[in-house]
Amino acid sequence: MREDFRKIDVSSCLHKDVAGSLVACASLGEMMRHEMAHGCNNDKMEQLLGSLDSAIRQALQVVRELSEGLFPPVLKAFGLNVALQQLVRGITENFTGSLVLHINGDEAKLDLATRLNLFHIIQSLLTRCVQHEETSWIEVTSRSTSERMEITIDHNGGEEVWGEAADGGEMALVQARCLVPGITMELAPAGPVGTYRIFLVAQAFPSVVQA
Template sequence: MQEKQVQEFDSPNILQLFNGIVEQSVAGIYLLQDGVLQYVNNKFADLFDTKPDRMMGRSLVDLAPPDQKESLVAQYERRIEGTDPESHFIIRAALRKSGVRLIEIHGKRVEYRGQPAVVGVGIDVTDRERAHVELVRSRTQLQALMSEIETIQETERARIAMELHDDVGGILTALKFDVARLKRRIERLSGQSGQVVDTSDLLDLTLSVSELAQEAIDSARRISDELRPTALEHLGLFAAIRDYIDRFRIRFNIDCSLILPHSESAASSAVELDLFRIIQEALTNVARHADATKVRVSIAREGDRLDIAIEDNGRGLPVGDARNTGSGLIGIRERAHRVGAEFTIDNVETGGVRIELHAPWEFTH
């Protein structure tokens, strides 16, 4: 029965049908045996700007590009031995008519006339590979642009913070002193003999203005510190985080616990600033979107790595969207990438969101 099937397959009608299908294929098809191309269809020959009869009967060594000859032959031998059944190879062909083309070659080990051979397809992937290269280049350029934007933003934040502290803060402080002087003069006026002056309303007014001035001073300091955290520059990352969380707890009335390493250490100022901003942005997201009552920030050192975890008890991210790019996560992801950190975000079973960051940490002391 098997012999009859083979005979039927070898019949002229079957061979004619097979050849018709192969020659109409949109992919190049080849058969390689004993290191020689036994067969190629028209499409395969077209990939190399030639004709089938100019390729069939020629060895792989003769046809392979000089700089890829060794690796191409080695892959063919592994395929024949059955040790490399799934991989593919991209041939960089410099052609007279088409210029440089990238041909992706796939192959499978088969038995042909009782001997091992490789049959497979060739596909022109020039446009795909160029698009991939362009995508990678665009990604690199985008990262560089984002980094430049972040640098400009931090510089501008520092400038605004300094102006708030020096100019606005100075003006408000002077206003507070002037109100205090006015208050003292009114008190002296009301205490002079022979004078009947009702100064109670004026004293109340000075107290109110003084309180408003102090409130404005505190706001200017808070805004200035959020724009450019002075604690980060003078006390280091851990102290700056501790200070920020203390103010976060009071401002948003959210129970925020903090676990820090027992000993201080420092990295470059740029890395510390990025890590501080990541924690700042994550907590800002909690305050704005999570509807949480508790948040826990944990920082631990593991060798030359800093592990940061931020977990809240809020409503979590939408189901199926735990890795979305909204809610400030774009900036967090970009900063994490910039410092070489692994970043993950997921909903937790008990409710809320958990952010984890594993960053390389080069100690300076």
């Protein structure tokens, strides 16, 4: 169940964006063959080649963005904290409120699967916060020890941020991701009325040494 909604998002992108670009490429190819069969006007062919090149580049860009959205390269190369910095910068561009990230301590040595899962949880939670009209500030704190990583997300969007009606069950997906061993999540009021905190913990399991 935890991957169903992600699959829907990917399928939608493939159908709407990637398939659309490929259809445009195929149509341009047909137009070029038509021109070649009827005298091959050089100016027309040059125009069609330019359009085909543009359509191919657009399709490649869509695939690249889709791939990076599912697995940000920076997450593998530099770790979760750097990926969070990149995520916050991207979200801030479209958020009129205040979004602040604090990083304390050296990042715990989480395995790649746990890092990726935790990143998608945080990405979904932050996206929900900024989309809620009552939210004017969000504060994210990452704390690490050698054994675990703690993420707190404080915001003033109120409890309604976690309703299911707006997204058809994205919070169910987040909760399903938290069923993976080593990750826990708690939601609770914090401070003034309307202020809530999400508390995430990811355990760093010791590597098993093969005999």
